[in-house]
Amino acid sequence: MDDLHEFRPHLAPVPPADGTGAASERIDLAGRHALExxxxxxxxxxxxxxxxxxxxxxITVNDAGIAIHLSGADVVLRAxxxxxxxxxxxxxxxxxxxxxxxxxxxxxxxxxDLHSEARIQRIRARLGDVxxxxxxxxxxxxxxxxxxx
Numbered sequence: 001m002d003d004l005h006e007f008r009p010h011l012a013p014v015p016p017a018d019g020t021g022a023a024s025e026r027i028d029l030a031g032r033h034a035l036e037x038x039x040x041x042x043x044x045x046x047x048x049x050x051x052x053x054x055x056x057x058x059i060t061v062n063d064a065g066i067a068i069h070l071s072g073a074d075v076v077l078r079a080x081x082x083x084x085x086x087x088x089x090x091x092x093x094x095x096x097x098x099x100x101x102x103x104x105x106x107x108x109x110x111x112x113d114l115h116s117e118a119r120i121q122r123i124r125a126r127l128g129d130v131x132x133x134x135x136x137x138x139x140x141x142x143x144x145x146x147x148x149x
Contacts, residue, residue, distance in 0.1 A: 024038040032051040038044065043062035049055045050072070058069040077083065092098070100106070108114065123130060132138065 022038050022040040024036055026037075027035040029035060034047075034049050036045075036047045036049070038047065043060055046057075046059040046061075047055050048057040054071075056070065056072045060067045060069070
């Protein structure tokens with residue numbers, strides 16, 4: 001706790017830029033990065049910014065909870081152990097491509113239906129079988145069904 005009190009004098013008050021009356025404190029970091037703490041009426045913000053990219057990390061704290069926003073040219077999450085994401089819903093979107101890869105086995109397991117749609121789909125086993133099984137009928141629909149061609 002004493003380290004925190006020694007560190008606190010480095011916080012510099014910053015006047016509100018938008019006229020809202022929000023109080024803020026700023027710490028200048030190496031490489032012209034900055035850490036800013038903004039106290040607003042209904043929330044507090046912790047912003048870590050870069051000189052070229054602008055705000056890279058924002059943590060918002062309010063009555064609803066804590067929200068974390070990451071932005072920048074590149075963002076990397078790396079863990080030496082496990083990394084778990086648990087949410088009511090999860091959406092991943094990429095504007096220029098998506099790669100899911102593993103150096104070991106991979107599995108997709110859902111309790112409900114699984115839908116896959118693309119312009120073209122290819123399923124390939126580099127070594128070994130492709131096994132398709134169903135508890136009920138297997139339907140193949142296409143303009144032509146070509147086997148061993």
